[in-house]
Amino acid sequence: MGNNEFVEIDLELLRIDTILGFDLYLAGPHGYILYRSRNVPFNERVRQNLINHGVKSLYMPGKDMTKFAAYIENNLSNIVTDPKIKTEVKCQILYDTSINIAKELLFDPGSLSAVKRSTKIVENMVDLYLKDEGGIKKIIELMPEDYQLYTHSTNVSILSVALGKSLGILNKNELYELGLGALLHDIGKSKIPRHILNKPGPLSPDEFNEVKQHVRYGCYMVENNPVVPRQAIQAIQAHHERLSGKGYPDGHIAGDIPLFGMITGVADSFDAMTSNRVYQKAMTSFKAMEILLSETQHYDRRIVMEMLNLLGPEKTKVISTVPPPEVKLIV
Numbered sequence: 001m002g003n004n005e006f007v008e009i010d011l012e013l014l015r016i017d018t019i020l021g022f023d024l025y026l027a028g029p030h031g032y033i034l035y036r037s038r039n040v041p042f043n044e045r046v047r048q049n050l051i052n053h054g055v056k057s058l059y060m061p062g063k064d065m066t067k068f069a070a071y072i073e074n075n076l077s078n079i080v081t082d083p084k085i086k087t088e089v090k091c092q093i094l095y096d097t098s099i100n101i102a103k104e105l106l107f108d109p110g111s112l113s114a115v116k117r118s119t120k121i122v123e124n125m126v127d128l129y130l131k132d133e134g135g136i137k138k139i140i141e142l143m144p145e146d147y148q149l150y151t152h153s154t155n156v157s158i159l160s161v162a163l164g165k166s167l168g169i170l171n172k173n174e175l176y177e178l179g180l181g182a183l184l185h186d187i188g189k190s191k192i193p194r195h196i197l198n199k200p201g202p203l204s205p206d207e208f209n210e211v212k213q214h215v216r217y218g219c220y221m222v223e224n225n226p227v228v229p230r231q232a233i234q235a236i237q238a239h240h241e242r243l244s245g246k247g248y249p250d251g252h253i254a255g256d257i258p259l260f261g262m263i264t265g266v267a268d269s270f271d272a273m274t275s276n277r278v279y280q281k282a283m284t285s286f287k288a289m290e291i292l293l294s295e296t297q298h299y300d301r302r303i304v305m306e307m308l309n310l311l312g313p314e315k316t317k318v319i320s321t322v323p324p325p326e327v328k329l330i331v
């Protein structure tokens with residue numbers, strides 16, 4: 001988007017009695033007209049006046065996008081709990097805000113403020129899931145196919161909370177801890193050299209061993225962070241453990257792998273398989289589910305079946321019983 005372009009903003013997103021921090025424009029027949037200056041509070045009288053004149057949206061210069069994102073983030077819980085705002089809009093806002101924070105987290109993983117902000121996102125995501133059944137499916141539909149570490153982290157968090165809820169975790173705090181751990185599950189990859197993470201061909205044994213270290217790096221990075229609960233760290237610690245004992249870093253077997261690790265592991269593998277990577281094209285959800293279902297020696301079948309339910313019949317119909325070809329270990 002160019003700096004001279006304008007972005008449409010739904011009136012419902014502008015919260016009453018807040019300072020926006022960006023200028024608002026009306027679309028006129030000859031272009032955009034400044035309507036409200038950035039430092040003037042937006043109040044109910046102004047909103048009602050706009051509604052009375054049939055105005056449903058205002059405009060903001062594209063150059064103020066960062067300010068708009070900060071405004072939305074600061075007012076997130078207010079927006080997510082507003083029954084007048086459509087689920088689709090809430091999901092898009094949650095997804096975009098989560099992506100922004102995940103980007104910042106991976107760029108500066110030591111930032112206490114980024115971790116704190118990510119806790120707010122997960123809290124709001126859990127709120128939406130618990131109050132609005134349709135929110136889960138809608139937010140899953142927003143996941144892009146192209147892999148970036150920050151989109152992957154966001155997707156795994158969304159899928160893990162959804163799986164946790166389907167598996168019967170209805171306690172808000174537990175779902176929050178699961179979602180936060182899943183959002184941070186690959187934070188240790190920020191310590192792995194880019195040329196290894198982005199290598200288009202197969203990794204050498206040494207490179208693979210280095211990539212595996214991301215689990216230990218990740219745990220180390222958050223273990224003393226007061227805003228990350230112990231249970232959330234299980235998602236980081238155990239997302240590459242497999243029931244067969246063939247996972248890493250500890251090679252734990254079924255029974256020794258915490259539930260949060262198993263859930264995050266399924267969400268992680270599913271999202272990695274269905275994303276375009278430097279070394280493989282995105283698989284369809286159907287194909288990825290076929291693989292997960294054929295690998296129940298590694299993945300908990302109950303969790304995989306819940307993933308199947310979550311995606312719905314349209315994406316996963318005609319699950320074949322033919323074993324799929326051997327696939328490389330997802331890192």
Ligand SMILES: [Fe+2]
Nearest residue numbers: 185186239331
């Ligand atoms: Fe990982």
